[in-house]
Amino acid sequence: MSTEQRAEPLRLGSIAPNFDAQTTAGPINFHEFIGDNWVVLFSHPEDYTPVCTTELGAFAKLEPEFSKRGVKLIGLSANTIESHGGWIQDINEISGGRVNFPIIGDKERKVAYLYDMLDHQDTTNVDSKGIAFTIRSVFIIDPKKTIRTILSYPASTGRNTAEVLRIVDSLKTGDKHKVTTPINWVPGDDVIVHPSVKTEDAKNIWPQMRVVKPYLRFTPLEKEKTSAAV
Secondary structure (H helix, E strand, C coil), X not given: CCHHHCCCCCCCCCECXXXXXXXXXXEEEHHHHHCCCEEEEEEECCCCCHHHHHHHHHHHHHHHHHHHCCEEXXXXXXXXXXXXXXXXXXXXXHHCCCCCCCEEECCCCHHHHHCCCECCXXXXXXXXXXXXXXXXXXXXXXXXXXXXXXXXXXXXXXXXXXXXXXXHHXXXXXXXXXXXXXXXXXXXXXXXXXXXXXXXXXXXXXXXXXEEECCEEEECCCHHHCCCCC
């Protein structure tokens, strides 16, 4: 696919495009893979690269926490499945963890183009065959196949896996309790009552609610009531 055929950028609220692909765990249909779960899809520019290796190791170590929350992980790297297999052995050795989640083989960048996992400078940022390099993208997708979060990092910068998990907790907790989460929130901190809930109703739901401004209303929410309580 040429850069002129590049897909339209996805937005929050878009339905995650479906695709069939080969992975280290066998062939998948992405929507079938999602099923009734939340999914974190994250891409890597290349196998056997230092930053990617540290990231895969971190995701592997944190995978049990995602699994407890009903979240499936799936990686993507612009190489072949065979290349992924050897790389995974290195990751397991270096990180002390174990990569159990599938990694998509996307040598032709088909999924990368579909999800616009590309740098704007891709017309020059290409390999020897003229194929665009990918960036570090993260998509958090809910069971309705809706994209709820999009994160993009430059190829030189490793991601913060704890932040990805924190976003999952914020989204799942917000969906359940009709709340939003303030800056630097972590499970157990106060949350913000959603603007759609009238103050009179909110007082009944949240007896400990404190009104800072009519549009800014905080309430305690114990960690045990969040998605982190697993």
